[in-house]
Amino acid sequence: MTTAVLICDDSGFARKQMARALPAGWDISLNFARNGEEAIAAIRQGKAEVVFLDLTMPVMDGYETMSVIRREDLPCLVIVVSGDVQPAARDRMMAMGALDFMRKPIDNPRLTKLLADYGIYNGQQKPDTGRFACDKNSSAEDKLDAYRELVNIAMGRAGDKLARLLGEFIDLPIPNVNFIESNELHMAIAEIQHNQRVSAVSKGFVSAGIKGEALVIFNDTNTHNIIELLQYSGQQDDPQLELEALMDVSNILTGACLNALSDQLDVHFSHSQPELLGRHRGLDTLLSDNISRWSKVMAVEIAYGIKRRDISFDLLLLFPDDAMDKIYTRLIAMGQSR
Known part of the structure; x- marks a missing residue:
């Protein structure tokens, strides 16, 4: 039947x-x-x-x-x-x-x-690779959809890692994906109020001709709540304690996210050491001073939140345009091999 x-x-x-x-x-x-x-x-x-x-x-x-x-x-x-x-x-x-x-x-x-x-199906284990095969000649919109799904999975893995370590439920959004000129990057970041002061930590990654940069951007109003959640000992207004909290959360998020990207693309990314881009600065100033090495990028914004603790921070993934075809080719190859 x-x-x-x-x-x-x-x-x-x-x-x-x-x-x-x-x-x-x-x-x-x-x-x-x-x-x-x-x-x-x-x-x-x-x-x-x-x-x-x-x-x-x-x-x-x-x-x-x-x-x-x-x-x-x-x-x-x-x-x-x-x-x-x-x-x-x-x-x-x-x-x-x-x-x-x-x-x-x-x-x-x-x-x-x-x-x-569950008694729903009891036949062969072979998947139907002929059903809805992926097309390497997909449109730009199809490719954008594939990139969004790639990041969606990586976002979920990172959220899971953070949730397990912190013992909190992490609210996950639909990723915001844009192809833009690097000098327009601030326009692509929808979740951050641009008149607020932020701090940011950056980590570069590269493998198989695919390179990029991951930034974790913290609103300064969340810092005390993050330190409290991490249960660090010391004064909450201690600048060193604040820096330690930002670095720890950034390493958790970017590490889990990049590992998930590696799994999906069958590559092993080499990571640079995390770098503090700036603290207590306006978002536009911070981005304009630090993100200029590529002329055009795919920018992916992921707005994580812990509503119960009134905490939010953004993970921003940046890929230069010459990496995108390599990513899509690997996505298609991995999808066909599963």
Whole structure:
């Protein structure tokens, strides 16, 4: 009997990758949704007996979608597939009735085993690599979508690392991705109020012709809360203690994020030592004084938050334009080899 399967994800690249991971022998009718609102409509129309659900989406996210499914007792089995792999995210979705929780990018054999364990599919383990194959001649918008998904997964891994170390739930956004001239970088940073004073730590990375820079930008109003959360001993207004806190959080975020990028691209990045770009300065001044080595960049802004502690900080990833084709080629190669 044919099973109605729905893949719900705001990324077209992620939807294709998920479709490719489904077992070749599974008799399904396959449908797609870009957000929870579209997913709920499909479920109500009988187009989604099994739902693969992302968490971080516009319009209606995975949590809101699962809440509607539970409240209306909609007839579907939900498997969460997300870049946000924090234990609290998994626990929350499982408590709401999700069947299981898988992290991105999908592990094909594990997916097949999971489906078999729940009696959903009991055939071959071979994924259907012919279904929605990735196109190397994709449009600029398709490539941008792929880059956004790449960073989404890395963002989730970094958030998970931070959450486990701090014992707090980290709020994760949809990454803000822009191709811009480096002198316009300040215009791409949406989450930071430009009239506020900030401090920033930078770390460069390079491998296989792919290079970039990671910056963690802290609003000065958050510093005391960060020191309190880290439970450092000493006076909160001690400049050295403040610097130690900024460096520690930066190393956690950039290390986990770059490791996740390495895994997805099958490269090993060499990291430079973290460098303090500036403290207690205006954002525009800080960026203009330090970010000028490349004429054009892909800038990715990730606004992390710990709402309960009133803490927020931004991770900014910068890639020069000549690295982008290399990244996309590796993404496609890795997707086809899974």
